[in-house]
Amino acid sequence: MPDSTGNCDFIALSNDSYRLLLDEVGAFVYTTDMVGRYTFANRMVLQLLGHPLDYVVGKDISHFFGDKGNEALRETDERVLRGGETIAREESNLILATGELRTYWSTKKPLRDATGQIIGMIGISHDITEKKRLEDKLRRQKELLDALVDNVDALIYMKDANRRFLYANRRMADAFGCSVDQIIGSLDVDLMPAEVAERFWQQDQKILANGQRHACEESLVDASGRLRHYWSVIIPWAGPDGTPAIIGLSTDITELHALKEELQRQARADSLTGIANRRSFYESAEHEFARSRLQGRALSLITIDIDFFKKINDTLGHPMGDRVLQEFVACCQDALRTEGLLARTGGEEFCILLPGTDLDAARHIAERIREQTQARRIAVPAQELRISASFGVAGLCDTDERFETLYSRADLALYAAKQQGRNRTSLLRSPAQEGASSSMT
Numbered sequence: 001m002p003d004s005t006g007n008c009d010f011i012a013l014s015n016d017s018y019r020l021l022l023d024e025v026g027a028f029v030y031t032t033d034m035v036g037r038y039t040f041a042n043r044m045v046l047q048l049l050g051h052p053l054d055y056v057v058g059k060d061i062s063h064f065f066g067d068k069g070n071e072a073l074r075e076t077d078e079r080v081l082r083g084g085e086t087i088a089r090e091e092s093n094l095i096l097a098t099g100e101l102r103t104y105w106s107t108k109k110p111l112r113d114a115t116g117q118i119i120g121m122i123g124i125s126h127d128i129t130e131k132k133r134l135e136d137k138l139r140r141q142k143e144l145l146d147a148l149v150d151n152v153d154a155l156i157y158m159k160d161a162n163r164r165f166l167y168a169n170r171r172m173a174d175a176f177g178c179s180v181d182q183i184i185g186s187l188d189v190d191l192m193p194a195e196v197a198e199r200f201w202q203q204d205q206k207i208l209a210n211g212q213r214h215a216c217e218e219s220l221v222d223a224s225g226r227l228r229h230y231w232s233v234i235i236p237w238a239g240p241d242g243t244p245a246i247i248g249l250s251t252d253i254t255e256l257h258a259l260k261e262e263l264q265r266q267a268r269a270d271s272l273t274g275i276a277n278r279r280s281f282y283e284s285a286e287h288e289f290a291r292s293r294l295q296g297r298a299l300s301l302i303t304i305d306i307d308f309f310k311k312i313n314d315t316l317g318h319p320m321g322d323r324v325l326q327e328f329v330a331c332c333q334d335a336l337r338t339e340g341l342l343a344r345t346g347g348e349e350f351c352i353l354l355p356g357t358d359l360d361a362a363r364h365i366a367e368r369i370r371e372q373t374q375a376r377r378i379a380v381p382a383q384e385l386r387i388s389a390s391f392g393v394a395g396l397c398d399t400d401e402r403f404e405t406l407y408s409r410a411d412l413a414l415y416a417a418k419q420q421g422r423n424r425t426s427l428l429r430s431p432a433q434e435g436a437s438s439s440m441t
């Protein structure tokens with residue numbers, strides 16, 4: 001036992017089992033005198049120092065590791081020995097003979113004699129080097145993951161089977177105009193309009209039920225009120241507590257979506273006049289034809305050809321011909337207002353499909369356009385150009401099984417209008433519409 005001056009050789013542990021306990025405790029246990037010399041060290045400390053107890057006792061730490069790197073240890077020792085403090089903290093500056101840096105969690109307490117006077121110090125240290133390395137690795141991985149998920153151009157979230165968000169990245173928070181913390185723990189209905197949340201929830205439920213990855217296009221109005229489009233991949237996952245959840249990754253494709261729509265619009269439009277082109281006209285016409293037949297609704301078609309257009313091109317040039325085509329389309333649009341589908345089906349050929357319009361009403365519309373066309377003055381250098389067009393009109397009848405049949409009748413009527421001198425509207429009824437014989441007017 002130490003004497004009252006604090007000087008001693010070692011603590012005599014008479015109880016072998018107590019000493020065995022200290023050896024097996026799985027921590028570094030030691031005591032020192034008032035100047036830092038070991039008075040006791042358990043097996044782990046002796047292994048670390050590489051010497052038996054009788055060699056270690058009476059020597060301080062610098063004897064084994066030198067002075068370098070032990071300043072912080074000495075500072076805490078001083079606080080315990082001189083100030084009577086109890087210290088519990090991490091110490092990572094013990095350099096072994098191999099040069100390896102290890103980290104310890106150390107508790108140091110003053111040792112007192114029967115009168116309460118400090119006679120030394122007891123230290124217990126746990127080697128937390130591996131735990132620290134693992135923590136550092138996990139922290140670095142988390143930092144990397146956070147950097148990735150916050151900077152990727154996608155909303156990333158995790159949602160449980162009760163519609164509650166378990167995770168959200170920064171992009172997600174930006175889209176909803178709130179903080180990540182506000183999203184986590186919120187229900188989907190707290191963040192978006194009820195009908196939108198319900199739509200997503202229906203989909204989430206299917207994924208939770210069938211456990212299958214799902215990819216689809218989704219739309220959402222963001223915090224600034226702008227409709228945004230996403231390509232979403234949703235995968236079933238287990239939440240932090242192991243209960244079913246889903247992870248969603250929604251990539252913002254708003255720009256791409258706009259581009260796609262523009263390309264689709266361009267593919268359907270005539271580049272000179274901006275109205276529907278032949279391909280899109282036929283697609284819509286086939287569809288409308290089938291619908292009108294099914295519903296027993298009237299459907300009429302006007303085919304149009306600008307008169308003597310070749311002459312305009314030949315005398316005034318192709319660019320002027322183009323302008324005439326544009327002026328003619330403007331004329332049709334003025335006369336039609338919102339009725340019908342106007343399309344350019346050829347060079348100077350146009351069609352107007354009129355759903356819900358009978359033959360007589362269609363002829364009336366064709367006449368209106370014809371009159372406005374011949375009344376229009378087109379300014380060309382040094383003169384005023386006047387144009388005219390011929391019109392063929394036909395209406396759907398019960399015996400028409402294909403759109404082509406209706407189209408052929410309108411085309412025949414147009415041919416007749418040309419034959420009869422142009423700048424006129426000709427109408428061709430089917431035999432069914434006109435009794436036993438067809439009629440051209």
Ligand SMILES: Nc1nc2c(ncn2[C@@H]2O[C@H](COP(=O)(O)OP(=O)(O)OP(=O)(O)O)[C@@H](O)[C@H]2O)c(=O)[nH]1
Pocket residue numbers: 272305306307308309310311313317318319320321322325346347348418422
């Ligand atoms: N400027 C211009 N001309 C075109 C375009 N597409 C076709 N054309 C021309 O349109 C003219 C059509 O002439 P035709 O089919 O002979 O008919 P037309 O001269 O109008 O005579 P009718 O139809 O019998 O009154 C041709 O000269 C084509 O070159 C175009 O996009 N722009």
